[in-house]
Amino acid sequence: xxxxxxxxxxxxxxxxxxxxxxxxxxxxxxxxxxxxxxxxxxxxxxxxxxxxxxxxxxxxxxxxxxxxxxxxxxxxxxxxxxxxxxxxxxxxxxxxxxxxxxxxxxxxxxxxxxxxxxxxxxxxxxxxxxxxxxxxxxxxxxxxxxxxxxxxxxxxxxxxxxxxxxxxxxxxxxxxxxxxxxxxxxxxxxxxxxxxxxxxxxxxxxxxxxxxxxxxxxxxxxxxxxxxxxxxxxxxxxxxxxxxxxxxxxxxxxxxxxxxxxxxxxxxxxxxxxxxxxxxxxxxxxxxxxxxxxxxxxxxxxxxxxxxxxxxxxxxxxxxxxxxxxxxxxxxxxxxxxxxxxxxxxxxxxxxxxxxxxxxxxxxxxxxxxxxxxxxxxxxxxxx
Numbered sequence: 001x002x003x004x005x006x007x008x009x010x011x012x013x014x015x016x017x018x019x020x021x022x023x024x025x026x027x028x029x030x031x032x033x034x035x036x037x038x039x040x041x042x043x044x045x046x047x048x049x050x051x052x053x054x055x056x057x058x059x060x061x062x063x064x065x066x067x068x069x070x071x072x073x074x075x076x077x078x079x080x081x082x083x084x085x086x087x088x089x090x091x092x093x094x095x096x097x098x099x100x101x102x103x104x105x106x107x108x109x110x111x112x113x114x115x116x117x118x119x120x121x122x123x124x125x126x127x128x129x130x131x132x133x134x135x136x137x138x139x140x141x142x143x144x145x146x147x148x149x150x151x152x153x154x155x156x157x158x159x160x161x162x163x164x165x166x167x168x169x170x171x172x173x174x175x176x177x178x179x180x181x182x183x184x185x186x187x188x189x190x191x192x193x194x195x196x197x198x199x200x201x202x203x204x205x206x207x208x209x210x211x212x213x214x215x216x217x218x219x220x221x222x223x224x225x226x227x228x229x230x231x232x233x234x235x236x237x238x239x240x241x242x243x244x245x246x247x248x249x250x251x252x253x254x255x256x257x258x259x260x261x262x263x264x265x266x267x268x269x270x271x272x273x274x275x276x277x278x279x280x281x282x283x284x285x286x287x288x289x290x291x292x293x294x295x296x297x298x299x300x301x302x303x304x305x306x307x308x309x310x311x312x313x314x315x316x317x318x319x320x321x322x323x324x325x326x327x328x329x330x331x332x333x334x335x336x337x338x339x340x341x342x343x344x345x346x347x348x349x350x351x352x353x354x355x356x357x358x359x360x361x362x363x364x365x366x367x368x369x370x371x372x373x374x375x376x377x378x379x380x381x382x383x384x
Contacts, residue, residue, distance in 0.1 A: 001028045001089055004073075005082075008035030008061040013068065020071035028089050029073040032082050035061035133165050144168045158183065162352075166345060167332075174286040175325050181282060182318055182349050185275040186225075188357025194219040199358040203365040204373040216358040220351060222260070228346040231261030231296075231319030236341065239295045245302040261316020262300060268309045276317040283321050289328040296320035315350075322346050 002025070006013045013033060019025045038061065057063055069075040076085045093099045117123045133144055140148045144164040151161065159176030163169065191200060199216035207215075220226045238248040252259050267273045280297075283290050296316055303310035326337045340346075 001030065001086075001093060003086060004029060004031040004068075006031065006033040006061075006064060008033065008038055008064070009059050011059065013064045014058075016073075017067045017071045020068075020073060028093065029068075030082070030086050030089050031065075031068045031073040031075055032079055033061040033064040033068070034079060036065070036078075133168060144170075146170070166348070167340075169331060171331065172329060175329055178279075178282060178286070178321070178325060179349065181279065183353040183356070185278065186314065186318075186350050186353035188354070188360060191361060194224050195354060195358060196361050199361045200365055200370075201373045203362040204370045206372070209359065209362055212362040213355060213358050216361075217351060217355065220347070220354065225315070225350045225354060226347050227260040227315040228319045228322075228350055229341055229344055231316045232292075232323050232341050232346055233319075234260055235292055235296050235299070235316075235320050236323050236337075238299075239292055245295075245299045248299060249302055259299065259303065261296065261319050262303050262312060263310050264313045265309070267311050267313070269304050269311060270308075272311060273314060273317075275314045276312055279314075279317045279321055283324060287321070287324050287328055290321070290324050292320040292323040292327070293317070318349065319346055322349075 004013075004016060013031075016025070016029070016031070020029065065075050074085050074089055076082050090099075094101050112122070114123070114125060118125055135142045135145075138147075142148070143151065143161060146164055151164075157176065157180060159179035160170065162179055163171040163176050188196070190196065195216040198219050199212045202212040202215040222230065234248075234252070243251070249259060264273065280293060283293055296312060296319075300310070300312040300316075323337070323341075326332045326340065332340070
């Protein structure tokens, strides 16, 4: 059987009428031409598109339906009856044996829409991201549950914000001030260190700020600024196990590992790093305990007996003092302290601080309109 659905306007349906009259179509035809409501409107009506518009009585839906009915098509009395006449025509063909009936297949149930199911509480969709440090869903962003307005009203500084976003708690003022001191002391160390040199070369190559910054940050590692975590890790392990400075240093030597936080290319016994002295002075004045720093100083005393430049560097000072900050504040468990050191929080301080200097060097080179850098050949040892 054939099912045809037409519309008012045009004359295509009359081609089917002629085919039916001439016997070219042998199958039963169920047909309906929509648009019978057009006569209910006083003005001319267009349906759907430019062609769905009656250009005269012959193009009306009523005329086409009547012509199809007269030609032998099965035409219902309305669109609503189309379904029933299709069914009746099909059942008649089955009854006459013209077509074999096919068993109805029960369609699978359509799953409930996820949004609807979640809203009704039937299911819980897994989240793609978990965040415990900030929330921007309310009227104002919150850092570790502290509203932005509160941060401003209470005069919180950068150290306090780091305290909330990194450690998920408000640390005492002496702790947050120590964080700020670390950032200030590590912001820059001149244009000659590897990180600054990389940023300078990249900036002079015409690259953008982010590229210049990243090129400098990528040099941070065990040999440059990235030894704070290792210094804290090794000092803590040695102190907690009760190792003497001799046992610690010689044990590291046997393993082929340099003691992180000890040694400097420029500073020595007679030319101490001023940054280390400032950090130690602040800790002695404000920290309730400096047991890890004192142990690091004992290690330094032993290493200086071996070489004049094996002094405590800024990595060792920050690493040991941060252990004292975490343990002395009474706000962190042993497990949390170990996790903080393991994750890399302390190196994060150096990355954050040194970004300030690297950005400064980038702006400096661009402001000075420095040309592309090329290393002088006389500073290279060419050898076979």
